[in-house]
Every structure is written in structure tokens, then in C-alpha cells.
Amino acid sequence: MSARERLLDFMKNKAYRPMTRAELFSHFNISKDEQRVMKRVLRSLEKEGLIYQNNKGCFGLPEKMDLIAGRLQGNQKGFAFLIPDDPAKEDVFIGSSNMNGAMHNDKVFVRVLPHVKGKRQEGEVVHIIEHANTRIVGNFERSKYFGFVVPDNKRIFYDLFIPREEINGAKQAQKVVAEVTRWPDKKRNPEGKIVEILGFKEEAGVDIEAIIRQLDLPQGFPEGVIQELADISEVIDTAELENRHDLRGLSMFTIDGADAKDLDDAVSLEDLGRGRFRLGVHIADVSHYVREGSDLDKEALNRGTSIYLVDRVIPMLPPKLSNGICSLNPGEDRLTMSVFITYQLEPLKIINSEILPSIIRTNYRLTYREVNDILLNDDQELIAKYDNIIGQLRMMNELRSKIKRERFSSGSVNFDFPEARVILDEQGKPTAIEKRSHGTAEQLIEEFMIAANRVVAEEMSWREIPFIYRVHDRPDNDRLLEFNEFIHNFGYHLKGVDNEIHPRALQDLLESVRDKPEERVINTMLLRSMKQAVYSPYNIGHFGLSIEYYSHFTSPIRRYPDLMIHRIIKEVISKGQLSKKRIKSLEERLNTVAEHSSLQERRAMEAERDSVELKKIEFMKDKIGREYEGIINGVTNFGLFVELDNTVEGLVHVENLKDDYYHYNDKQHCLIGESTRKVYRFGDRVTVKVDKVNPDERELDFVLAED
Structure with a gap:
């Protein structure tokens, strides 16, 4: 049995209590010459998320400490979801106040907060195992004494602070690569230094080079x-x-x-x-x-x-x-x-x-x-x-x-x-x-x-x-319940949603909406309700393919x-x-x-x-004022997302709905006019006019043509 197996087996024992490194050395009779190897094993297990060292320096299994290891999937609004390493576990919502300096794609330990009935599982980041974003690509904004890099990846919702001595020749509105030198916390943005200037944003090829740098991959082979x-x-x-x-x-x-x-x-x-x-x-x-x-x-x-x-x-x-x-x-x-x-x-x-x-x-x-x-x-x-x-x-x-x-x-x-x-x-x-x-x-x-x-x-x-294995876990039940509530608006109902739903029920639904006006929106909402497929050495089957x-x-x-x-x-x-x-x-x-x-x-x-998406928006730059047919494929309290027949997506801001004051109904996922009771919902076809195009921010604004 290897050292890591012995450690894990020992910690899985019901009688085990969290121990310090010295206590573990003593228990396993580790000599001074062997301690370096044991330290390396402990570091490796912690990096894999298999053990956790608490603030008292004691090691134990995460599950025994009510912790879940996984990767964060950030959102530009400041919150994130933990995607657990164990694909059988539910995703955990992490509010912006509970990120504790973690960023998109970081590997973390999360403690699940007391569950409120009717709401999805929420948690708090308690430890960052591994930072994923050592370099950030974005637009440089300079002031007299310092600067900021605004990330191209909107899932990284922190701007990176650049001290004056670390600007290194970057100019306003240039696309740059910055290296993180200090990680964020609750009160402070991350800090960094400029390590590469890609060029001004409008220069040919700079946009795609920025995406390549964002992957942090070498241009050639070693x-x-x-x-x-x-x-x-x-x-x-x-x-x-x-x-x-x-x-x-x-x-x-x-x-x-x-x-x-x-x-x-x-x-x-x-x-x-x-x-x-x-x-x-x-x-x-x-x-x-x-x-x-x-x-x-x-x-x-x-x-x-x-x-x-x-x-x-x-x-x-x-x-x-x-x-x-x-x-x-x-x-x-x-x-x-x-x-x-x-x-x-x-x-x-x-x-x-x-x-x-x-x-x-x-x-x-x-x-x-x-x-x-x-x-x-x-x-x-x-x-x-x-x-x-x-x-x-x-x-x-x-x-x-x-x-x-x-x-x-x-x-x-x-x-x-x-x-x-x-x-x-x-x-x-x-x-x-x-x-x-x-x-x-x-x-x-x-x-x-x-x-x-x-x-x-x-x-x-x-x-x-x-x-x-390529595994795909079944959807979280609360997401399916939300989805089932949503499709009630179209007269549909999922069978077995209160128990362990079979993928056949989802396929039956997709078949029933085929070639109907609501097909696109129901497909989209169902896809958002499902988990991502991942790679794993543990086989739990593939839910989406209904394959064991x-x-x-x-x-x-x-x-x-x-x-x-x-x-x-x-x-x-x-x-x-x-x-x-x-x-x-x-x-x-x-x-x-x-x-x-x-x-x-x-x-x-x-x-x-x-x-x-970048090239789609660039394609629309010379089309301001043109009208297009589209379908509403997203509704929020700040507006309507409309997808054109050519797959380009833009936003109709709620303040540009001029005929009334509109309020968001989160149950029905629609905007309802205060006086007219006019409703804009998923799947509605609308005619829009291209209003503003901003490739730098990857934003495309529409207004409704009838307004």
C-alpha cells in the first residue's frame, strides 16, 4: 500500500480526529529522512482536494469537515458556482460576499451554508487550493498615478490594479497581458504588473491574439x-x-x-x-x-x-x-x-x-x-x-x-x-x-x-x-423544479421531476416542442438546467446520453x-x-x-x-440602423436578449422600451408593462433595429423597431 493510500485509509477511520503534520509523523513512525517525502504526499493530496489542512494546521478529509472541493465557475455579476470534483455532488451557489478573494476557475474548498428550504444550496469559499488566473488579458485604463486592466473574460469580475511602477509603457486603450502579483480579498482588488503589450484594440489581429493569451498557452512548441x-x-x-x-x-x-x-x-x-x-x-x-x-x-x-x-x-x-x-x-x-x-x-x-x-x-x-x-x-x-x-x-x-x-x-x-x-x-x-x-x-x-x-x-x-470516463451527472433537482415551473407557462409538464427523473422524460419534452414557436426557448432553458459533462476516473454514467x-x-x-x-x-x-x-x-x-x-x-x-462572438459583433459594426427579425432568448430585469436568424445576439435595454414601464416577473421569465400589461417573454418573435455596437466590450444593443 502506498503512502498516500495509507494516509487516506487512516483518515477514513471513524475514530480519526484531525492531526497535525507532527502527529501524523509520530503515528506512522516517519524518520527524519522520510519526512520530506511525507510532506510532499500531504501537499499532493491537499492540491488534489482529497485532504484539507484547517487553520490550526490539522489535516483531515474534507467531507468530515463539511467541505466540498471543486472549481469555481464565475459570473460577470460577481457570484459563482462551485463545480464539485465529485460529479455526483450538486453544484453550490457562491454569492459575491462569500467569494473571499477566489476567482473564476480557481480550485477551492467550500463550506456549505445552512440550507434554506426552497432555495438552492449555497456556500462560502474557505480556502483557495490553486489559483487559475496567474495572467489576465484585457484593456488597459490609465490614470495619473496608476492604472487598471479590465479583463476580457467577463467571468473574472475584478479589475486588476496596476501600480505606476508596474505599468511598463502601456498606454490608454491598449490590449495588454498582466501578471497577478497580489490576490484579491474582500476589501481589495487583485494587483498586478504589465508583462506584454499586444497593441491597440482596433489593430488587426489583436483581438484574437488576446483570446490566445487568455488561454495562457505558448505560441510554439518547446x-x-x-x-x-x-x-x-x-x-x-x-x-x-x-x-x-x-x-x-x-x-x-x-x-x-x-x-x-x-x-x-x-x-x-x-x-x-x-x-x-x-x-x-x-x-x-x-x-x-x-x-x-x-x-x-x-x-x-x-x-x-x-x-x-x-x-x-x-x-x-x-x-x-x-x-x-x-x-x-x-x-x-x-x-x-x-x-x-x-x-x-x-x-x-x-x-x-x-x-x-x-x-x-x-x-x-x-x-x-x-x-x-x-x-x-x-x-x-x-x-x-x-x-x-x-x-x-x-x-x-x-x-x-x-x-x-x-x-x-x-x-x-x-x-x-x-x-x-x-x-x-x-x-x-x-x-x-x-x-x-x-x-x-x-x-x-x-x-x-x-x-x-x-x-x-x-x-x-x-x-x-x-x-x-466521460461522465454526466443528473441535473440538480431544484434546477429541474425551476425549469418545470417555467414550462408550465407554455402548457408543458415534466413527468417524474419530484423523484429521480429519467432522461427519457426530457427527450419526450424536446420531441413535443419540435418545430413549435417555443422550441428554441425550451431547449435553451433545459440546457441551462443540466450539468456539464466532465472527465473522471469514477464512472457514474452519462445522463444526457442515457448510457451507463x-x-x-x-x-x-x-x-x-x-x-x-x-x-x-x-x-x-x-x-x-x-x-x-x-x-x-x-x-x-x-x-x-x-x-x-x-x-x-x-x-x-x-x-x-x-x-x-467577437467576430459576430464586429460583423454588425456597419449595420447600425438596419432592421432584423429575431427571437427573445433571454429575459432579465434589465432587458431582453434577442437572437437574430443569423445567430447574432444583442440586448434591448429595458429603458429603451418606451411605451410603458416594464417589470420583471421571475416566475414567468417575462417583462410585463405596468399600464398596457403588454408582455415580452421567451420565444416571442420581434423586429429589432441595430442601435449600438461595441466590440471592445463585446456588446451589441438593439431597440425594438416598432418603438
């Missing part, structure tokens, strides 16, 4: 990574084929977006006769090239994920791997991990499955648009071009349809929100906004990837192997958890079982990897969303 890359051959060693299944004679292809360069998945389908088909999902074997503990591996873990900004990709792995030897380009031999699933079509069921290391050679690189045109539009030119795989494609589509139907019948929740793609010119200026469709081809790949992810997770769970076992296996080029579990799977396949030493090593490491990957995923999502 020298150690470059050196390791040079040693990676782009020719596959023939000796490697001895340990792999040779699938180069199997017909298969990739289906991706037209501009994709990192092709990490290919699919195949074989007709076995008697109504049985063998689906193959073939994933780039990145782990063969990125060895555990190497500089490449450390950098990939640090980044956690590839980030897809509006005008560029910040890859998790260098292009030599992501776009080269690991990309499943047509006609080229590639090392892969293959998942085969044999289906019986009528009725649909899985007969068997297997996971194996392989070598493949894809036949074609198809795009989503091509596959949609073949399957939906019967495009004769494309059918002639891909004549030898048309039957395979059509059979895949039939299998897709059956898998999707079976998944939804089990209760999988499907949100169908349109995605927007902003088209930029060579100078980075937005010229158009296109809606991305989630067509048949996109669904085909999605269903096959979900199927492979399920098989992998179930296999490793059955083997009781330390693993990283789920993982992320299919994108190791751009997601670190996928890369990590590829290694584990290969070890299990080659050795049959893992050694006790390896199991302990994984158990000690996976929690940290899962938590870091979840954090990096959230940061990437924020950056991707920010880059798109």
Missing part, C-alpha cells in the same frame, strides 16, 4: 518537443506489423469537414450475411508516437485539447503528427486502434465487439457535404465518383438510423442548436455568417463514434481497469483523455492484465489528468465561443 519530433520517422517500421492486425485490404474511408486536416477516425462496414453487419471504427494510434512521460506527452497534457478559434487552430500536437503521420490520409499506411462491433439489424442488437491494434490504409477522404449530397440529394456525379463504396455508404446510413432510433428510445437527450461559422477575409474581417447544418453525414459519424466510445468504456469497466458506460476514445489527436486511455487499452490487450504497480500508478495519476483535462476543455470552449 525545444524538447521539437527534438523529439525530429526522431519520429514518417515511415512505419515493418517490425511493428507483427503485433497488429493488417486491415489494409478492408474498404474504409474518412468523413470530415472540407477544411479538416487532422483526420483521426475512419469507418468501415462489412455485410456478414443473415442480417448481420460488422462496423469498424478505426482511430489514429497517437500513443505509438507520443510516449508516456516524454516532452511531447507533457506538452499534450498541458494543452489538454486542440482549440478551434474562428481564424486558426491551436493544436494539442505538432502538425507533423496531427496533420501528418497520425492523420488517416487516403492511400497511406497508418497505425490505428480499431473497434469492431457486430450488429444484428432486425431487431437491432450487438452480437459481439472487439478492440485491437491495427494498420489501415483508407481508400477515400470524403466530406460531410459530399456524403449528404449522395445520401439526400442523389448527386449522380458524386455517385459515379465513389461508385465502389455507394452500397457501403447507404448501408451505413441505414445502420445509423437504427442506432440513433435505439439510443433515443433509451432516453438519450438531443439538443439541436444551429452552429454558426463566421467567414473572414484575408485581413481577418468578418464578411458573412453561415449556419452549420447537422446533417445525415454528421449524424452518421456521431453515432458510430458514440458506439465505439460505449464499447471501450464498458470493456474497461468490466475488466476493473483504472480508466478515464461512456468514454472519449475517438479523438486522440485533439483530446488528451483519448490519448491516455489508448495507452491503457493497448497495455491491457498486450499483457492481458496490468501489474499492481501500474494499477497504483494509474490510480494516483488519473484523477489529476481528468480534472486538468476538464479544466482545459472549459477554457477552450470559452475561447472558441469568445472568438466567434
Whole structure:
């Protein structure tokens, strides 16, 4: 048993009382020479949120001290939610007066406050385990003797104070990077110094560079990574084929977006006769090239994920791997991990499955648009071009349809929100906004990837192997009760909301509002009521997909958890079982990897969303005075949020509703006129006029056209 396991087991004992470091040394008979190691173990456990040191210097388990460890998700209004490390625990609301100097994304211990019936769980930050925002990007505002940096990330609701001697040449209205030198408390803003000047806000490219700096990622790869890359051959060693299944004679292809360069998945389908088909999902074997503990591996873990900004990709792995030897380009031999699933079509069921290391050679690189045109539009030119795989494609589509139907019948929740793609010119200026469709081809790949992810997770769970799962906990009951109260306004009701609701009830609701005026608003409010999916070494299932076992296996080029579990799977396949030493090593490491990957995923999502929203607002700069149709997708006491048909969102301030005094009804989520009793609510269609556009503050103001 390792030192950390012995410590945790000891603290879990009912008779344990919090002890000081010296008392723990004495209990375990730790010699002076061993004390440094023990101190390191204690620090590691505290950083992971597994133990807590109180103000008397005594160590104990957080749960025994009524504490919860987790990450803060800030709000620009000054409050936050604790997202617990334990995905089975409810989120905790943290009011602005209880933040105690903590900031967005900080890892903290929170003490839950006495619960008031009918209100959601609230808490207070009692200790900051780890500060997440060591550098802050924003606009510099200078006065005579000091300055402030106003963060671009509005979830960081403190302005950063800059003493005069730390301004370092920054000028008014420049975009800067500041390093935090003193953390905030109840009475004082954080303090910092300017470490980089990106340029004036209106200069080309500064806006996106600011978002990149906000991620705190290096622009290039370290020298150690470059050196390791040079040693990676782009020719596959023939000796490697001895340990792999040779699938180069199997017909298969990739289906991706037209501009994709990192092709990490290919699919195949074989007709076995008697109504049985063998689906193959073939994933780039990145782990063969990125060895555990190497500089490449450390950098990939640090980044956690590839980030897809509006005008560029910040890859998790260098292009030599992501776009080269690991990309499943047509006609080229590639090392892969293959998942085969044999289906019986009528009725649909899985007969068997297997996971194996392989070598493949894809036949074609198809795009989503091509596959949609073949399957939906019967495009004769494309059918002639891909004549030898048309039957395979059509059979895949039939299998897709059956898998999707079976998944939804089990209760999988499907949100169908349109995605927007902003088209930029060579100078980075937005010229158009296109809606991305989630067509048949996109669904085909999605269903096959979900199927492979399920098989992998179930296999490793059955083997009781330390693993990283993709988990999604059920929504907090108070949020569902609020949501149920909201949909009463539209004549709907959720079944089972007073007990443990099944995701099938949520999908039934989404089906019942499909193509109705209230569809968008109910989808939006339900999504806000649900928790975020995260990575975890503890499997609690995936509520949204209504799946007991789920993982992320299919994108190791751009997601670190996928890369990590590829290694584990290969070890299990080659050795049959893992050694006790390896199991302990994984158990000690996976929690940290899962938590870091979840954090990096959230940061990437924020950056991707920010880059798109920034360019959307910039797109509207020359459209002041124009009228647009839109739908109300948010109602607050200060106004109405309206989303245009092109997905651009803006605010109609309540003071600009000129025909009456309007009051906010929090039960019905609407504004009601005092005299006219006119109502503005979620889902109403309105005509608005563009009034003000402020890209610096990322604000877009509308007025109602009829006013």
C-alpha cells in the first residue's frame, strides 16, 4: 500500500480526529529522512482536494469537515458556482460576499451554508487550493498615478490594479497581458504588473491574439518537443506489423469537414450475411508516437485539447503528427486502434465487439457535404465518383438510423442548436455568417463514434481497469423544479421531476416542442438546467446520453483523455492484465489528468465561443440602423436578449422600451408593462433595429423597431 493510500485509509477511520503534520509523523513512525517525502504526499493530496489542512494546521478529509472541493465557475455579476470534483455532488451557489478573494476557475474548498428550504444550496469559499488566473488579458485604463486592466473574460469580475511602477509603457486603450502579483480579498482588488503589450484594440489581429493569451498557452512548441519530433520517422517500421492486425485490404474511408486536416477516425462496414453487419471504427494510434512521460506527452497534457478559434487552430500536437503521420490520409499506411462491433439489424442488437491494434490504409477522404449530397440529394456525379463504396455508404446510413432510433428510445437527450461559422477575409474581417447544418453525414459519424466510445468504456469497466470516463451527472433537482415551473407557462409538464427523473422524460419534452414557436426557448432553458459533462476516473454514467458506460476514445489527436486511455487499452490487450504497480500508478495519476483535462476543455470552449462572438459583433459594426427579425432568448430585469436568424445576439435595454414601464416577473421569465400589461417573454418573435455596437466590450444593443 502506498503512502498516500495509507494516509487516506487512516483518515477514513471513524475514530480519526484531525492531526497535525507532527502527529501524523509520530503515528506512522516517519524518520527524519522520510519526512520530506511525507510532506510532499500531504501537499499532493491537499492540491488534489482529497485532504484539507484547517487553520490550526490539522489535516483531515474534507467531507468530515463539511467541505466540498471543486472549481469555481464565475459570473460577470460577481457570484459563482462551485463545480464539485465529485460529479455526483450538486453544484453550490457562491454569492459575491462569500467569494473571499477566489476567482473564476480557481480550485477551492467550500463550506456549505445552512440550507434554506426552497432555495438552492449555497456556500462560502474557505480556502483557495490553486489559483487559475496567474495572467489576465484585457484593456488597459490609465490614470495619473496608476492604472487598471479590465479583463476580457467577463467571468473574472475584478479589475486588476496596476501600480505606476508596474505599468511598463502601456498606454490608454491598449490590449495588454498582466501578471497577478497580489490576490484579491474582500476589501481589495487583485494587483498586478504589465508583462506584454499586444497593441491597440482596433489593430488587426489583436483581438484574437488576446483570446490566445487568455488561454495562457505558448505560441510554439518547446525545444524538447521539437527534438523529439525530429526522431519520429514518417515511415512505419515493418517490425511493428507483427503485433497488429493488417486491415489494409478492408474498404474504409474518412468523413470530415472540407477544411479538416487532422483526420483521426475512419469507418468501415462489412455485410456478414443473415442480417448481420460488422462496423469498424478505426482511430489514429497517437500513443505509438507520443510516449508516456516524454516532452511531447507533457506538452499534450498541458494543452489538454486542440482549440478551434474562428481564424486558426491551436493544436494539442505538432502538425507533423496531427496533420501528418497520425492523420488517416487516403492511400497511406497508418497505425490505428480499431473497434469492431457486430450488429444484428432486425431487431437491432450487438452480437459481439472487439478492440485491437491495427494498420489501415483508407481508400477515400470524403466530406460531410459530399456524403449528404449522395445520401439526400442523389448527386449522380458524386455517385459515379465513389461508385465502389455507394452500397457501403447507404448501408451505413441505414445502420445509423437504427442506432440513433435505439439510443433515443433509451432516453438519450438531443439538443439541436444551429452552429454558426463566421467567414473572414484575408485581413481577418468578418464578411458573412453561415449556419452549420447537422446533417445525415454528421449524424452518421456521431453515432458510430458514440458506439465505439460505449464499447471501450464498458470493456474497461468490466475488466476493473483504472480508466478515464466521460461522465454526466443528473441535473440538480431544484434546477429541474425551476425549469418545470417555467414550462408550465407554455402548457408543458415534466413527468417524474419530484423523484429521480429519467432522461427519457426530457427527450419526450424536446420531441413535443419540435418545430413549435417555443422550441428554441425550451431547449435553451433545459440546457441551462443540466450539468456539464466532465472527465473522471469514477464512472457514474452519462445522463444526457442515457448510457451507463461512456468514454472519449475517438479523438486522440485533439483530446488528451483519448490519448491516455489508448495507452491503457493497448497495455491491457498486450499483457492481458496490468501489474499492481501500474494499477497504483494509474490510480494516483488519473484523477489529476481528468480534472486538468476538464479544466482545459472549459477554457477552450470559452475561447472558441469568445472568438466567434467577437467576430459576430464586429460583423454588425456597419449595420447600425438596419432592421432584423429575431427571437427573445433571454429575459432579465434589465432587458431582453434577442437572437437574430443569423445567430447574432444583442440586448434591448429595458429603458429603451418606451411605451410603458416594464417589470420583471421571475416566475414567468417575462417583462410585463405596468399600464398596457403588454408582455415580452421567451420565444416571442420581434423586429429589432441595430442601435449600438461595441466590440471592445463585446456588446451589441438593439431597440425594438416598432418603438
